[in-house]
Amino acid sequence: ESKHRRRGGDLKTGSTELGSAVTGSPLTAVLPASTTGKKSTVLSGETRKELAKQAKVTKEERRAQIDERQKYLISRLADGIGLSEQQVEEAIISDDKFQLIEQFFAPSGLKKLLFFYQDVLQQKSNASLRSDGSTNSLLQKKLFITMGSTENFTGTCAFFLRTSDKVITASNVSQEVNFGVFDCINGNILQGLEFFLSQIMIPALKSQQNWGAVKEGLKNSQIQDFLYSVDKFVGTLSSSRQNIEDKIQLTKVDIDIYVSNLQNPSDYITAG
DSSP states (O other): OOEEEEETTEEEEEOOOOOSOOSOOHHHHTSOGGGSOSSOOOOOHHHHHHHHHHHHHHHHHHHHHOOHHHHHHHHHHHHHHTOOHHHHHHHHHTOTTTHHHHHHHSTTOOSEEEEEEEEEEEEOTTOOOOTTSOOOEEEEEEEEEEOSSSSOOOSEEEEEEESSSSOOOTTTHHHHEEEEEEEOBTTBHHHHHHHHIIIIIHHHHHTOOOOTTOTTGGGSHHHHHHHHHHHHHHHHHHHHHHHHHTOOOOOOOOTHHHHTTOOSHHHHHHHO
16 A cells, blocks of 8 residues: 655655565675676685675775765665665665765765665575576565666665755755655556656645745745646646557457458459
């Protein structure tokens, strides 16, 4: 059952069944790209142990870097997705895009920071290598950082948005960063977007009292035009989605039955 509410700067929805697995293999997540390429490489036992040791060191170094800013993100993610803060922290420090968090905090840094929480194929922790160098994999829930342009979106997207170009500090992170959760309902991204706008964003905008320099607030004609445009967009989105879902399915017809009965030119003219 979907639940939604607005609290402070947080906009959130939640309709995700929690999976047991939060992070993938910490070994591949924190290793350089040169050791985790697409080509399968059979590693010796000693090499695997050394790589696991390096991965553990990297994770602990990242854990030591966590300050109040990261703790704020972790808290919002845990609350929005429904995981524990420990699970979220473990996922973040195991992620190969960990550096994007610092780029988001930097002055004039990244405008958005995205996290996907969805089913992905992950290697079994105790899986042995096959003869071709591959391993057994299974589908599990995973929380990971993404740019949003390389992975298919099939689950839940948690996002942080900057409101200015200021450096993000422990004292201003709650004011300068907005948080929200967007669900791809049953794999239908248009339905998820429609729900997010109609059930979360529009009600939040219509209940907003402070519009900055616009003193009249909701009575201002420009604000009213803006809200009308958003409502109209959601209506168009809903109509387009329904048209796509209710698309016409043409039935295949076996014309041989009809053609076999045509004997002379007049039969063809009549059939035409």
